[in-house]
Amino acid sequence: MHASSKSTSAGHVQHRFLKLDGDEVFYREAGDRNAPAILLLHGYPCSSYEFRNLMPQLADCWHLIAPDFPGCGYSGTPDAFDYDFDGYAAFLIKFTEHLCIKRFAIYLHDFGSQIGLRLAITHPERVTALIIQNGDIYEDELGPMYAGLREYFRNPTPEAKAKLGEAISEDGFKHEFLNDVDIDVAERIPPDLWTLHWSLMTPRRCEIALDVIAGLKENLAWFPRYQAYLRKHQPPTLIVWGPKDGYMPEGAARAYLRDLPNAELHLFEDGGHWLLETHLHPVVKVMRDFLHRLPFQGSPSPENV
Numbered sequence: 001m002h003a004s005s006k007s008t009s010a011g012h013v014q015h016r017f018l019k020l021d022g023d024e025v026f027y028r029e030a031g032d033r034n035a036p037a038i039l040l041l042h043g044y045p046c047s048s049y050e051f052r053n054l055m056p057q058l059a060d061c062w063h064l065i066a067p068d069f070p071g072c073g074y075s076g077t078p079d080a081f082d083y084d085f086d087g088y089a090a091f092l093i094k095f096t097e098h099l100c101i102k103r104f105a106i107y108l109h110d111f112g113s114q115i116g117l118r119l120a121i122t123h124p125e126r127v128t129a130l131i132i133q134n135g136d137i138y139e140d141e142l143g144p145m146y147a148g149l150r151e152y153f154r155n156p157t158p159e160a161k162a163k164l165g166e167a168i169s170e171d172g173f174k175h176e177f178l179n180d181v182d183i184d185v186a187e188r189i190p191p192d193l194w195t196l197h198w199s200l201m202t203p204r205r206c207e208i209a210l211d212v213i214a215g216l217k218e219n220l221a222w223f224p225r226y227q228a229y230l231r232k233h234q235p236p237t238l239i240v241w242g243p244k245d246g247y248m249p250e251g252a253a254r255a256y257l258r259d260l261p262n263a264e265l266h267l268f269e270d271g272g273h274w275l276l277e278t279h280l281h282p283v284v285k286v287m288r289d290f291l292h293r294l295p296f297q298g299s300p301s302p303e304n305v
Helices: 054-058 085-098 111-122 144-154 158-167 170-178 192-199 203-214 216-233 250-254 280-292
Strands: 014-020 023-030 037-041 063-067 104-109 127-133 237-241 264-267
Touching: 014 085, 023 054, 037 054, 037 085, 037 111, 054 063, 054 280, 063 085, 085 111, 104 111, 111 127, 111 216, 127 280, 144 158, 144 216, 158 170, 158 203, 170 192, 203 216, 237 250, 237 280, 250 264, 264 280
Parallel strands: 037 063, 037 104, 104 127, 127 237, 237 264
Antiparallel strands: 014 023, 023 063
């Protein structure tokens, strides 16, 4: 049940479920609902769990909301859902409207960047700022770990798609989380991540994950649209990036400056794709500084949702 109080206890993360179109959605929430809102969008193969440590660090001044997308984490896996980037973006719009969150900054990470930017294109007036962390939208800067996907893009046969599915396993998840970081940094990444998220997979969820990964081919056509949105609207933007990322190296971060010349870029040189696991405190420091410099743009949320 969704709580009726207007705020959560300072520094505490609340774990909640709601029904959206009859389907169960899990989300984490922290901070005063009258504070400026930040929508936290998880990547693959993760869930809102990736924000469990970040949220208490910002809950004193901001209202943080992190949903599990359908088919991920503790949310349901409804049959009547479009498991593609358009479907996830439509879900986010309904989710924020259900919670009466009118305006918000968006934390974009991994495939959450594709989903959040589709929401932003549809409702640019609702987006107060962007925080971008290892989320790629520049095809010319995709890293070497995209080689297998590029091979599939060139030859999208059922056999090639099945080969992509070999990475949807506990070992594949471990590889995704460790990615390209050095051993000393990898030791900061808890095995809970791949163990937990693999335990939440079902045969249907594995099918969904494969379809989403294969669907990245069509998503490349959206990259120019994401870039056009940034050029036109110039949202205040903070880029925090771990360049030790075989999918999204340093060039993928710097590419954003083509369209957002006023964006603030912070590279954490030994960091990789999962910065909130390995570099939480320096990321929090630059986020707090960036967010405090923004004008108050949030719309107060009601006491009862």
